Amino acid sequence: MSTFTHGTAVWDVACPQHPSRVAGVTMAGFHVRELDALRMVPHPAVTLLLEFGAGSPVLDCAAGRQQRGSIVAGPGFGSGGTVRVRGENVECVQVRLSPVIARAVLGASPAELDGSFVSLGDMWGREASRIREQLGDVSSWQDRFALTDALLARRYEAGPPVDPEVAWAWQRIVGSRGLARVDGLAAEVGWSRKRLWSRFRSQLGVQPKRAMKLVRFDHAAHRLVAGDRAARVAADAGYADQSHLHRDVMAFTGETPATVAGERFLAVDDIAWPGRGTPAGPHVSGDPRLGRRPEVGRIPR
Known part of the structure; x- marks a missing residue:
């Protein structure tokens, strides 16, 4: 257990001692006594927030929408700086x-989330209530991680895979830090640009161009939090110039790069997800469902 302090906020942060049995899953545990209007910064992942205990986080969204309890959110959730989370004695x-x-x-395409979120109960039904009770019944974070990992592994094994061409394209986007080109990706897997665009969006919940912008922003935002100057970040992350970086940061967070450099949501990542925790997708392995590069000429049509 580590402690993260930012201003008057004190967070207890726990990390799993072992990697997940499912490649592409990362986890962290949080106990926050006073969580006051924490801005949710977009991330290139699908996020599950599994809450338990006496407290309950509250999401305040645009147009006055509120949500309590466990949620599942799509890639880029929080874009525009429109989502904040608050609560007392929050454990998740x-x-x-x-x-x-x-x-x-999930048992459903992330495209159904459309960059937003739904209650986990709406997606998983009674299983959402069971996982909340089980997390509350165990006394250690490592037991909670093991319980969560077993649930995710079971669901993963029973769920539908994405096309290997789509998985390969996602890995190329992450590996290039958002600097790959859609036309180039389509050519690599032997698909038309239109077909890749359609399959990618329907299976991963985000369009390829949007995915590239999100991955590039995530890298740049963490560089800003680490103290790098905006001009250097813009140049190293592949932005046309510093103004281009400024526009993207504003679009994703509603704030300037200087303000984002002090974001608590990003600063805690070095503790909660060493190496920044950006899920690059499953590493290529013996699992045929993972993102091995498809062989040209043997791609199903």
């Missing part, structure tokens, strides 16, 4: 799912 396990495995784990 936060899970980041690579979009490549999210459809299998």
